[in-house]
Amino acid sequence: MENQTNDDGQINMHEEMRRAFSLLSGKWKLEIMWMLNQRIYRFGELRKAINGITQHMLTAQLRELESDGLISRTVFAEVPPRVEYEMTAKARALGPTMEALAQWWNEYGKSVPVRPASRGRKANKTQASEGPI
Known part of the structure; x- marks a missing residue:
């Protein structure tokens, strides 16, 4: 992509x-956004649903x-405290982009070589077998 700056200092x-x-750059941001595009998640649900992410990294992202x-982020005054995450309206506007990526993957994903998962910690077998809540 070439720089598109006019001499008069425009965009x-x-x-x-x-x-x-x-x-959206970051090791896990796109995956988090994909999950939140589906529904509202609690922190623990996200942690379990995203294989290999650490609690520290999920918190940071x-x-x-x-x-x-x-x-x-919505914190509910309950014991124990409940925290839910959802996409904002600004992020929901990325929906067509996510749908286009999903459509592209459905068409071309099988032609992409499978790479071994080398991200994050290896999930133990009990974590891997548990799905999202």
């Missing part, structure tokens, strides 16, 4: 797209997504 689309990509305004 540089290359830089703007870099900013957009940075919102959720905080970044929240500070960027892509997800919202």
